[in-house]
Amino acid sequence: MSSTNKTLLGLNLWEASDKPVRQDFVNDNTIIDDKITKINSNLDNVNSNLDNVNSNLSDVKGKAPTDLTYIMAFIPRIVDFISTGQSANMLNDITYIINTKGILSGAFGFSNRLYTDKPAGASNWGYVEYFKHADSYVTVKFYSESNIDIFIGRFILGESTWSQPWKKVQYST
Numbered sequence: 001m002s003s004t005n006k007t008l009l010g011l012n013l014w015e016a017s018d019k020p021v022r023q024d025f026v027n028d029n030t031i032i033d034d035k036i037t038k039i040n041s042n043l044d045n046v047n048s049n050l051d052n053v054n055s056n057l058s059d060v061k062g063k064a065p066t067d068l069t070y071i072m073a074f075i076p077r078i079v080d081f082i083s084t085g086q087s088a089n090m091l092n093d094i095t096y097i098i099n100t101k102g103i104l105s106g107a108f109g110f111s112n113r114l115y116t117d118k119p120a121g122a123s124n125w126g127y128v129e130y131f132k133h134a135d136s137y138v139t140v141k142f143y144s145e146s147n148i149d150i151f152i153g154r155f156i157l158g159e160s161t162w163s164q165p166w167k168k169v170q171y172s173t
Helices: 020-064 074-081 090-099
Strands: 105-110 125-131 135-146 150-156 162-168
Touching: 090 125, 090 135
Parallel strands: none
Antiparallel strands: 105 125, 125 135, 135 150, 150 162
């Protein structure tokens, strides 16, 4: 006779007075087998989901540079080629980063650089973001350290002047 007491899984919890029969063990084994089958199925689903995540991460990794020297290639370029206080041309620096280093979109900070083509009134300290469009236009955002002004300019790769001079961005706080 099966036990009247059961475990959380529904297995028989025998007492000393119970008289188990073969079918009780068969039923318990079926319960255990069903639970293990369900757990294995859930693990298969988890593994499949992990495979998808790994595949997606590989896709992302393939699209992003993994070489730190590649990612930071333009930072030493500005420091190495332009000494503190020396005159420089931002358009040329960004063209170098895009054409030579292959970094089509990025940003860099600079300190005490006498950029001859920075926005009028901007300090020699700041931050620049740039983005190369498919048609060889490059849009540049300039953040001056001396105030909260933001400027946007645009040039065409291969040309030595700005096709769209700096324009101050109007914003409200």
